Amino acid sequence: MATDPKQINTTHTPGNDVELHEWLESIESLLRNEGPDRAREIFRALRDHLNNANVAMDDATLNTPYRNTISLDEQPQYPGDIETEEKLENVLRWNAMAMVLQGYDSGSGVGGHIGTYASAATMLEVGMNHVFRARTEDYGGDLIAIQAHAAPGIYARAFLEGRLSETQLKNFRRELQPGGGLSSYPHPRNMPQLWQMPSASMGLSTPSAIYQARFARYLENRGLKPHNGGKVWAFIGDGESDEPEVIGSINIAARENLDNLILVANCNLQRLDGPVRGNGKIIQELERSFRGAGWNVIKVIWSGEWDALFARDRNNVMQNRMDEVVDGDYQMYSVSSGDEVREHWVNGDERLAEIMHTLSDEEIRAIRRGGHDQRKIYAAFQRAINTKGKPTAILIKTIKGYGMEGHEGSNVVHQKKNLNAEERIESAKRLGITMPEDDIKAAQFYKPEDDSIIVEYMKRHRTALGGVLPKRTVNCPQLPVPELEYFKEQLNGSGERSISTTMAFVRILAKLLQHPDIGKYIVPIVPDEARTFGMEALFRKAGIYSFEGQKYKPVDSSTLMPYRESKDGQILQEGICEVGAMASFLAAGTAYAVHEIPTIPFYVFYSIFGFQRVGDMIWACGDMLARGFLLGGTAGRTTLNGEGLQHQDGHSPLVASTVPNMRSYDPAFAHELAIILRDGIDQMYHQQQEIFYYITIYNENYLMPKMPAGCEEGIIKGMYRFKASTTPVSGERKAHLFGSGSIMTEVLRAADILEAEGISADIWSVTSYNQLSREAQQIARYNLLHPEGPEKQSYVEELLTEEHGIFIAASDYMKAMPMSIQKWVPGDYTVLGTDGYGLSESRPDLRTHFEVSAEYIAYAAVVALHKQGKVALEDLNTIAGKLNIDSDKPDPALASPSRINSPK
Numbered sequence: 001m002a003t004d005p006k007q008i009n010t011t012h013t014p015g016n017d018v019e020l021h022e023w024l025e026s027i028e029s030l031l032r033n034e035g036p037d038r039a040r041e042i043f044r045a046l047r048d049h050l051n052n053a054n055v056a057m058d059d060a061t062l063n064t065p066y067r068n069t070i071s072l073d074e075q076p077q078y079p080g081d082i083e084t085e086e087k088l089e090n091v092l093r094w095n096a097m098a099m100v101l102q103g104y105d106s107g108s109g110v111g112g113h114i115g116t117y118a119s120a121a122t123m124l125e126v127g128m129n130h131v132f133r134a135r136t137e138d139y140g141g142d143l144i145a146i147q148a149h150a151a152p153g154i155y156a157r158a159f160l161e162g163r164l165s166e167t168q169l170k171n172f173r174r175e176l177q178p179g180g181g182l183s184s185y186p187h188p189r190n191m192p193q194l195w196q197m198p199s200a201s202m203g204l205s206t207p208s209a210i211y212q213a214r215f216a217r218y219l220e221n222r223g224l225k226p227h228n229g230g231k232v233w234a235f236i237g238d239g240e241s242d243e244p245e246v247i248g249s250i251n252i253a254a255r256e257n258l259d260n261l262i263l264v265a266n267c268n269l270q271r272l273d274g275p276v277r278g279n280g281k282i283i284q285e286l287e288r289s290f291r292g293a294g295w296n297v298i299k300v301i302w303s304g305e306w307d308a309l310f311a312r313d314r315n316n317v318m319q320n321r322m323d324e325v326v327d328g329d330y331q332m333y334s335v336s337s338g339d340e341v342r343e344h345w346v347n348g349d350e351r352l353a354e355i356m357h358t359l360s361d362e363e364i365r366a367i368r369r370g371g372h373d374q375r376k377i378y379a380a381f382q383r384a385i386n387t388k389g390k391p392t393a394i395l396i397k398t399i400k401g402y403g404m405e406g407h408e409g410s411n412v413v414h415q416k417k418n419l420n421a422e423e424r425i426e427s428a429k430r431l432g433i434t435m436p437e438d439d440i441k442a443a444q445f446y447k448p449e450d451d452s453i454i455v456e457y458m459k460r461h462r463t464a465l466g467g468v469l470p471k472r473t474v475n476c477p478q479l480p481v482p483e484l485e486y487f488k489e490q491l492n493g494s495g496e497r498s499i500s501t502t503m504a505f506v507r508i509l510a511k512l513l514q515h516p517d518i519g520k521y522i523v524p525i526v527p528d529e530a531r532t533f534g535m536e537a538l539f540r541k542a543g544i545y546s547f548e549g550q551k552y553k554p555v556d557s558s559t560l561m562p563y564r565e566s567k568d569g570q571i572l573q574e575g576i577c578e579v580g581a582m583a584s585f586l587a588a589g590t591a592y593a594v595h596e597i598p599t600i601p602f603y604v605f606y607s608i609f610g611f612q613r614v615g616d617m618i619w620a621c622g623d624m625l626a627r628g629f630l631l632g633g634t635a636g637r638t639t640l641n642g643e644g645l646q647h648q649d650g651h652s653p654l655v656a657s658t659v660p661n662m663r664s665y666d667p668a669f670a671h672e673l674a675i676i677l678r679d680g681i682d683q684m685y686h687q688q689q690e691i692f693y694y695i696t697i698y699n700e701n702y703l704m705p706k707m708p709a710g711c712e713e714g715i716i717k718g719m720y721r722f723k724a725s726t727t728p729v730s731g732e733r734k735a736h737l738f739g740s741g742s743i744m745t746e747v748l749r750a751a752d753i754l755e756a757e758g759i760s761a762d763i764w765s766v767t768s769y770n771q772l773s774r775e776a777q778q779i780a781r782y783n784l785l786h787p788e789g790p791e792k793q794s795y796v797e798e799l800l801t802e803e804h805g806i807f808i809a810a811s812d813y814m815k816a817m818p819m820s821i822q823k824w825v826p827g828d829y830t831v832l833g834t835d836g837y838g839l840s841e842s843r844p845d846l847r848t849h850f851e852v853s854a855e856y857i858a859y860a861a862v863v864a865l866h867k868q869g870k871v872a873l874e875d876l877n878t879i880a881g882k883l884n885i886d887s888d889k890p891d892p893a894l895a896s897p898s899r900i901n902s903p904k
């Protein structure tokens with residue numbers, strides 16, 4: 001590389017400092033004669049020398065000057081015809097804008113955005129015409145996360161390609177209209193043929209992309225995917241980079257050498273309300289963060305017009321000014337006239353005035369940022385895809401609303417959904433859209449003929465790159481389902497041994513890992529909690545995935561359960577990073593579409609750090625049609641004892657009910673868990689349904705019974721009679737007790753208490769209130785819409801219709817869970833649950849505190865029978881006394897007794 005002397009500028013100008021001059025001269029000669037690698041080596045040695053002498057380089061910076069990383073002489077030849085590409089881009093810009101304007105004109109109030117795509121169009125077009133490759137026989141295919149608000153531009157492209165109709169474009173943001181509409185943002189769930197990845201929740205597409213790239217490597221290292229490439233591209237906004245999920249997840253990408261990952265930040269310096277960093281420079285800040293995390297960073301700041309100015313900038317006055325001016329000023333330039341820009345920019349410096357002298361005000365105004373120059377973008381993309389051993393972040397400077405007549409760069413441009421008639425005409429003129437003026441005013445779409453130069457050009461280039469993008473295809477083999485017999489250990493019960501449902505789960509997982517057909521597809525995921533769940537035995541057998549293998553001898557190598565890392569390890573050990581673990585779940589759960597490989601993730605986590613910690617990621621899994629099992633471990637507000645308020649989860653299943661395609665279960669026994677997991681594999685990987693699962697697993701040990709005959713269907717539907725009482729009903733004293741999860745142990749004990757009092761008690765296991773209430777709601781809806789009848793009955797009604805007596809439900813979750821089926825329970829129904837914050841206590845005391853102990857369950861049944869006149873008040877009082885029921889106890893949903901009792 002020939003080095004231009006000015007390119008070695010530091011912010012120091014030597015002036016009369018002879019010593020400094022000499023140092024600079026020698027480094028310059030080094031650079032020229034021996035190249036940048038040697039210069040870097042020497043510079044590092046000098047810096048290390050100072051460090052060793054305890055001279056800290058406090059102002060050492062990870063920044064390079066505010067200019068393009070790739071210099072003019074390193075810039076590759078542009079492979080396309082820029083004139084044609086600009087014509088094409090202009091049509092896309094017009095149609096993308098027209099979609100939003102038509103929506104505005106229709107008065108539907110559905111909104112839309114113009115500014116984001118206007119800033120991103122050129123980078124997306126360079127990628128589409130020359131870089132992004134679709135999946136082919138011998139190429140893995142690129143996965144592209146697009147900035148959500150740039151969606152109209154992607155639709156505009158698909159329209160010219162003939163993939164979307166004019167009706168669909170007209171119905172942008174109106175998905176229910178006849179002829180079909182388009183979703184506001186990338187939502188694979190709503191447009192499964194087009195969108196690959198959701199991105200509308202700012203910040204989540206970065207970890208999603210990172211872990212997709214890592215999972216592709218995992219599949220390759222495990223021999224499930226050929227080493228046939230495929231890049232993951234994530235386009236994000238600069239404002240979006242403030243989300244902690246972005247900067248918080250970038251370390252792993254460098255640690256894992258993910259050179260199949262390219263993140264592009266569209267730095268238009270603005271977000272929704274105003275500047276991203278008015279007083280600083282977002283590009284420089286991101287450069288430091290990414291470089292500090294070990295990424296390759298490429299800045300695209302200035303367009304080609306600046307190259308000539310740089311060539312004249314012998315004393316670095318212009319560069320220094322570029323470094324000095326803050327984003328707020330740059331944003332101001334984008335809305336100012338040429339002379340205003342010149343005046344502020346030159347800032348009284350005659351040398352700078354001299355450099356700018358050759359340009360007219362109009363030329364100064366027209367000078368572009370790098371993100372609007374195809375050559376600069378292409379150079380960066382090209383370098384990124386050829387970078388080895390590191391992920392690349394490309395920071396591209398653009399103008400928000402670029403080309404939007406009268407609005408570009410303004411603070412309100414993000415929300416700009418309308419242009420007046422003159423602005424529309426002016427925009428069309430600028431974009432070279434030739435249509436009758438009325439059509440322009442009405443923001444009609446412009447559709448060139450299929451054999452026009454631009455359409456032919458775009459199609460030819462996509463064909464050369466393997467086909468259209470973004471495109472989602474599903475062509476994944478079905479998996480067989482293990483026979484019931486395969487789970488006989490769980491179906492037969494645990495005999496004399498007390499075990500927990502977590503232990504049962506780990507046994508099932510270990511067995512599935514050995515399964516001849518599906519074993520290799522199982523992906524266990526844990527965020528530094530494997531020992532909590534007793535999964536450490538899997539480390540040795542299945543191995544922990546590490547792309548580097550294991551370079552050290554683990555401290556426990558001589559034990560039966562060593563911490564074994566390996567290149568083809570099957571377990572994803574995510575460390576304490578629930579977002580990362582969820583992103584791995586998302587990658588593994590969508591590999592059936594992304595790679596046509598039906599991996600089955602089992603993500604086991606501390607249940608409270610699931611929905612409430614990473615609920616939005618779970619929602620994104622629903623959007624991306626992920627499959628797999630989420631397992632909420634250490635489940636239940638009172639079953640997890642001692643851990644207290646921030647650990648004891650009494651609400652995840654309730655939140656699970658808010659995810660429409662999630663099936664959630666709260667099993668009590670090992671056989672139930674086995675039936676549910678087997679059914680899940682069947683539903684998701686054999687029948688290929690677009691659903692996923694949340695299952696609670698507990699750490700309380702008890703005897704697991706043998707599965708009662710014929711209950712499989714009930715387990716899956718959500719409820720079955722686990723045990724009918726053998727006590728004859730006398731005086732209509734009949735109780736039905738519903739139990740779930742670990743609270744079933746209390747229900748069993750409550751039944752014994754009741755029976756001892758001569759009350760017949762049947763025990764029902766409710767494996768899923770969510771499944772029961774969903775089905776009942778569906779039936780209720782059907783009956784509402786078909787009042788003529790005959791009425792249909794829900795499963796709960798069918799199951800309970802013949803039952804008499806009173807009904808008591810107890811759950812280790814909020815009362816809202818059992819309440820969800822109240823309408824369909826045919827009789828007096830009392831619910832007990834664990835509303836309120838958890839606290840540190842023993843399990844029995846927690847259950848007393850939350851009033852879900854056997855004593856409270858039995859008491860509730862006796863009260864219900866008393867209300868029906870079947871138990872005398874006297875008897876009720878006697879039983880309450882025996883059960884130690886305290887009527888004046890504070891309500892656990894409202895109070896924290898430890899606080900009440902705390903020392904003053």
Ligand SMILES: Cc1ncc(C[n+]2csc(CCOP(=O)(O)OP(=O)(O)O)c2C)c(N)n1
Binds near residue numbers: 116149201203276414
């Ligand atoms: C988690 C989240 N918070 C807020 C929003 C609302 N929102 C959508 S776009 C946007 C501004 C985006 O700015 P930037 O990332 O800089 O993208 P640009 O449009 O400027 O390219 C905001 C606040 C969102 N979609 N997601």
Ligand SMILES: [Mg+2]
Binds near residue numbers: 238266268
């Ligand atoms: Mg922005």
